[in-house]
Amino acid sequence: MKPAAPAAPEPRNFFQDVHEVVRLIPAGRVSTYGTIAHYLGARHGARTVGYAMMAAHTADQYVPAHRVVNRLGHLTGRLHFATPTAMQEALEAEGVRVDIDRLPDFDKLLWDPAVELA
DNA sequence: ATGTTGACTGCGT
DNA sequence: AACGCAGCCAACA
Numbered sequence: 001m002k003p004a005a006p007a008a009p010e011p012r013n014f015f016q017d018v019h020e021v022v023r024l025i026p027a028g029r030v031s032t033y034g035t036i037a038h039y040l041g042a043r044h045g046a047r048t049v050g051y052a053m054m055a056a057h058t059a060d061q062y063v064p065a066h067r068v069v070n071r072l073g074h075l076t077g078r079l080h081f082a083t084p085t086a087m088q089e090a091l092e093a094e095g096v097r098v099d100i101d102r103l104p105d106f107d108k109l110l111w112d113p114a115v116e117l118a
Numbered sequence: 119a120t121g122t123t124g125a126c127t128g129c130g131t
Numbered sequence: 132a133a134c135g136c137a138g139c140c141a142a143c144a
Contacts, residue, residue, distance in 0.1 A: 013141085013142090014141060014142095015141085015142085032126090033125075033126055033127085034126070034127065037126085037127095037140095045126070045127080045138075045139035045140055045141095046126040046127060046139085047124065047125090047126045047127075047138090047139060047140070047141095048124090048126090048139075048140040048141055048142095049125085049126075050124065050125040050126055051123085051124050051125075051126095051140080051141065051142075052125090052141085052142095053125050054124070054125055055142085056125090065125080068125075069125090070125080070126065070127085071126075071127070075125095076125050076126080077125035078125085079125080080125055
């Protein structure tokens with residue numbers, strides 16, 4: 001027989017955690033790889049978060065990957081979208097102003113889970 | 119098990 | 132101030 005609720009459930013993949021946090025980002029706001037990495041424990045490099053985002057399109061649920069930019073507010077991941085402009089268009093559709101691959105109001109739009117979910 | 123890769127970041131030159 | 136190098140963690144072959 002086996003316990004209905006195993007105490008040691010499947011170890012949640014880091015990817016899954018990242019995707020979950022990204023889904024919490026409200027429309028019209030953005031977050032960064034480093035911020036998310038820090039929220040998940042800071043021991044994981046921001047780079048790993050970026051790697052997780054690359055797998056975002058394979059996630060079971062929708063992940064608003066366009067709301068994640070790098071620490072400078074650059075759309076570093078735009079080339080990973082269906083089209084090179086998809087990321088910018090998705091952001092503008094949420095009311096986020098986007099310059100050439102950059103968010104002018106980035107510092108005002110930054111959504112930090114460690115702060116917002118506190 | 120080891121080596122390579124990647125949507126990043128911080129520090130040094 | 133701009134550019135380059137190295138560190139970092141997890142997934143894949």
